[in-house]
Amino acid sequence: MRKPLFTLAALAIGAAFAIAGPAHAQQKYQPEYRLSTVLGTAFPWGKGGERWAELVKEKTQGRINIKMYPGTSLVAGDQTREFTAIRQGVIDLAVGSSINWSPQVKELNLFSLPFLQPDYRSADALMAGETGKLIFKAIEKNGVVPLAWGENGFREISNSKREIKTPADMKGMKFRVVGSPLFNDTFTALGANPTQMSWADAQPALASGAVDGQENPISVFLGAKISAVGQKYLTQWGYMNDPLIFVVNRKVWESWSKEDQEAVRAAAIQAGKEEIALARKGLSGTDNALWKEVEALGVKVTRPGPAELEEFKKLTRPVYDKWSKTIGVDLVKKAEAEIAARK
Structure with missing residues (x-):
């Protein structure tokens, strides 16, 4: 039995739409x-x-x-x-x-x-x-x-109490850290008291003295005017780059x-x-304009030497080893090899 022409036409149109449907949907922005x-x-x-x-x-x-x-x-x-x-x-x-x-x-x-x-x-x-x-x-x-x-950027550490040159200088100080357990472990290993909080809560906490210090890239330190909330000591330790x-x-x-x-x-x-x-910009090579800007605000900038940095590394090595297992030992080894090869 022959189907009516309008039925065949409808089927043909339906088939055309079925074919064109995904492409049409793809363009629906x-x-x-x-x-x-x-x-x-x-x-x-x-x-x-x-x-x-x-x-x-x-x-x-x-x-x-x-x-x-x-x-x-x-x-x-x-x-x-x-x-x-x-x-x-x-x-x-x-x-x-x-x-x-x-x-x-x-x-x-x-x-x-x-x-x-x-x-x-x-x-x-x-x-x-x-x-x-x-x-x-x-x-x-x-x-x-x-x-x-x-x-x-590289995250540097600031505080309102004293110069930090060795891990002993951090002992007992309260630091605002981001919401990652790894940061808790790192700062605890260095003798400090880490407190996790969002960035929105960090500045009021610094201003009130609820926490003594924080860690952030220099662009954030300057852009957020962290020196204005009592952060007068800053240590360039470059412990991680985000x-x-x-x-x-x-x-x-x-x-x-x-x-x-x-x-x-x-x-x-x-x-x-x-x-x-x-x-x-202002932080690498011969361009140190941002560091000069920090010092011009009356902030004391401390740069630990190799032996002092080695103290920080030694105390945080157990944290490094613990978290390598969570991250994946093979991935960490790959990263270490690529860093070593950069030279």
Whole structure:
């Protein structure tokens, strides 16, 4: 029995839509995407996020528009909830810290191992080498698409009480640390009393004397005016360098065309390179302008010598060894080998 012509036509149209459906859905973009950062545009971190949004709009001819939400405001300022919110789709894109995401991605604790990275060349070796690729695979396994590296910087320690030149100087002092158990272990090993709190809570705590000190990159120390809340002693010990990672929620990523995916990736890589250069400006090579700026604020800057740094390393080595097992011994060995090879 022959089917009516209108039925055949309807089937043909339905088949056409079935074939075109996924491609059509792929092109259904949101009017605006939410980008999360911890810090705003007064800091290299926030500048990196802002630059990524600009470059994405430019490279996609306006098809993808991004609005930045600094202060991790999409998760009420709780930095440690950011990665979970990206996975859940509360956040579409982020430029995030390896520290803040380490509770969800254990491999990210690698970068917080005390005194693993002695200089910028070691940081570059990890980000550009096999270690960086393995870290990106670990992030992808957790449902988030990593695209590029940035940098928050080497974290230096400040306090309101006294000069810190050896671990003995830290004994009994209260320090604000980020919400990672590794930091608790590191500061406890050095005889200090670590207190975990978000950055939003840190400055009032410093101002009131609830905590004596904190640790952060110099760009944050200056940008957040930490010297104004009694932090008059700063030690350049470079015990860890905190990379940033440019990521996209997987569902959002898969909703974009291949062309736009590559445009967003290229924008992230470019923004990341620019952000790293900005994060290191005034701190590397012959350019020490930021250190001069710190000293001009009346802050006493202390630089422990090799023998003194060795004391810090010796006391934190058990922490290093303990956390290497959590991170993955093979990954830590790979990182150590790439750092050694940089020379």
